[in-house]
Amino acid sequence: MTAATLTGTVVSADGTAIAYDRHGSGPAVVLVHGAFTGRGHPTMGGVAAGLAPWFSVYDYDRRGRGGSGDTSPYAVRREIEDLAAVIGAAGGRAMVFGGSSGGALALEAAARLPAVTKLAVWEPPYHVTADAPAVPHDFAARLDGLVRQGRRGDAIELFMVAAAQVPGEVVAAMRATPSWAESEALAHTLAYEAAVMGPGNALPAALLAGLAQPTLVMNGDASPPWMAAAGQAVAARVPRAVHRVLEGQTHAVAAGALVPELLEFFVAG
Structure with missing residues (x-):
């Protein structure tokens, strides 16, 4: 039997309308997307479907995407x-x-929202080793400038x-695909992702050390080594964190690999 899906809208503190889908029933789980994705994306949609028999899963459009507004x-802080x-x-609660960067946003939010009772993140892309990408400190401003x-x-x-x-050359080929127009529609939100990650994607060590929630940090064993290092660094600094490595998974993780880990973690007392 397929769990019921309901669509709703909530108004954020600054008056922005935020659209969401609710799947299933039970204790609440909220999904936070990373770059280029929104409500109904196959990965998060698969996670929602996999958890829905036991939880009320809220899959929402972050501001500036899909059915949500923007201000x-x-x-x-507005995303929080x-x-x-x-x-x-x-x-x-x-x-x-x-x-990804949605994981970084979730970490930022958990530090400020006691209503977050447990937290799980997939490969927040902090830069902690020399092999990580060299992102300029004014990355958000550059992205915003190009869109403007x-x-x-x-x-x-x-x-x-x-x-x-x-x-x-891969990006050049992508420009010729039908999905490129969908990506361009979300281009203004890339500066948001850069702002969430902070200058240089630096690890927010002090923020992580202050987290009180039980936390699950996950990486794929086929992801770049710098992402593995980032996951290990997050797990090492969050006081109540555990770190799991998912076999055969890249940064573009499969929902089927996430669901068992999330189910075990969210059900645990």
């Missing part, structure tokens, strides 16, 4: 307020799972090459 100027509003709609100039495709290319280590 200028952007600030990371958005998550707080979704948790409010979920009953006031929730477990949270964030992927109408150069959305160039903003995407800069993000992919500098932050995701995608070869330039």
